Amino acid sequence: xxxxxxxxxxxAAPGQKVTISCSGSSSNIGRKSVSWYQHFPGTAPKLIIxxxxxxxxxxxxxxxxxxxxxxxxxxxTGLQTGDEADYYCGTWDxxxxxxxxxxxxxxxxx
Amino acid sequence: QLQLVESGGGVVQPGRSLRIxxxxxxxxxxxxxxxWVRQAPGEGLEWVAYISHEESTxxxxxxxxxxxxxxxxxxxxxxxxxxxxxxxxxxxxxxCAKYGEGFSLDSxxxxxxxxxSS
Numbered sequence: 001x002x003x004x005x006x007x008x009x010x011x012a013a014p015g016q017k018v019t020i021s022c023s024g025s026s027s028n029i030g031r032k033s034v035s036w037y038q039h040f041p042g043t044a045p046k047l048i049i050x051x052x053x054x055x056x057x058x059x060x061x062x063x064x065x066x067x068x069x070x071x072x073x074x075x076x077t078g079l080q081t082g083d084e085a086d087y088y089c090g091t092w093d094x095x096x097x098x099x100x101x102x103x104x105x106x107x108x109x110x
Numbered sequence: 111q112l113q114l115v116e117s118g119g120g121v122v123q124p125g126r127s128l129r130i131x132x133x134x135x136x137x138x139x140x141x142x143x144x145x146w147v148r149q150a151p152g153e154g155l156e157w158v159a160y161i162s163h164e165e166s167t168x169x170x171x172x173x174x175x176x177x178x179x180x181x182x183x184x185x186x187x188x189x190x191x192x193x194x195x196x197x198x199x200x201x202x203x204x205x206c207a208k209y210g211e212g213f214s215l216d217s218x219x220x221x222x223x224x225x226x227s228s
Contacts, residue, residue, distance in 0.1 A: 002154060035214035037155070044205065044218040045147075045155065051212030057111070088155050092213040097169050099145060099157035099213075 003028065004089055006102035013110050016079050020105045022072040022089035028100055032092045034072040036065055039086045039104075049074065079109050112136055112217045114206050119222030122196055130222050132189040132206030140184035143167075143209035146191050148202035149221075158204070159191065174200075196226045 005023040012018045022034065036049035047056045052067040065074045072089055089102040113135035122128045132144075146158040159180040160169045168180055179192040189206050203221040210216030 033212035033214075035212060037215070039155075044220050045207075045215075046218070047210065047214055047216045050210060050214035050216065054212070056214075056216065086154075090155070090157075090213075090215070096172075098160065098171055099147070099215075101147075101155045101157065104154040 002103040003093060003096070003100035004091070004102035006087075006089060006105045008103065009106045009108065011108040011110055012079050014079050014081060017075065017077045018079060018107065020074045020076075020087055020089075020107070022074070022102050024070050024072075024091070024100070026070060027095035028070075028091050028093040029067060029072055030070040031094055034065070034067050034089055034091045036063075036072075036074045037088045037090065039088065041086070045088070076107075081109050083107060084109050112139065112142070112208050114208065114217055114219035116204065116206055116219045116222035119204065119224045121225045121227060123228050124197060124226055126196055127192070127194045128196060128224060129190060129192045130204055130224065131191075132219055134187040134189070134208075137187060139187040139189075144180075144182065144189045145207045145209060145215055146180060146189075147205045147207055147215070147218075148200075148224075149205070150199070150202040153202075156202070160209070161189070193224070196224075198226050200224065201226050 037045045039045040049065040093100045118130035161180045177195045205221045207215035208217040
């Protein structure tokens with residue numbers, strides 16, 4: 001089981017908005033900045049959000065994120081079929097002295 | 111942006127060893143901490159190991175501690191992962207990634223597949 005908890009799957013129609021949650025604890029999200037990754041199977045994962053809410057280079061402003069306490073949220077607006085991918089949250093865990101990831105959320109754009 | 115290319119993956123028997131590599135595109139590689147992350151078939155991302163830019167600090171996931179060793183050669187812009195006593199559950203695609211701002215991994219390689227099977 002992953003240290004960070006994400007919903008396994010989510011779906012929404014093109015043009016709609018989706019929010020993906022990521023729940024952790026005081027040793028990880030509650031203490032360190034959260035990042036979000038987009039992963040198309042068979043390719044390199046791509047950083048989309050770092051430092052809780054900063055967009056990485058060349059990332060559309062349709063992607064945004066926030067953190068509160070021990071939880072984080074990724075929001076994607078104006079959904080496109082090209083957004084279909086797996087999304088992971090991640091951060092450093094002080095107790096484990098290592099990076100931790102969520103189990104990933106498979107996003108389907110219907 | 112730093113480009114990363116992994117190599118050295120393959121099929122290996124349980125209990126045997128394998129060393130995989132990750133070569134960077136720029137000499138600025140020497141300034142960055144680096145990570146190894148893996149993804150087993152049908153599973154999510156799992157962090158494996160971290161090494162600081164001058165190799166003074168290393169961390170490992172409990173699942174590989176005592177069996178895997180991370181190292182680097184900054185003069186050759188290369189990161190290594192020595193994997194000993196391999197187990198079937200180590201079967202995965204292994205990615206190297208650069209440590210960026212805010213505890214993020216901001217550059218990733220395409221991955222190299224490792225299969226542990228008899």
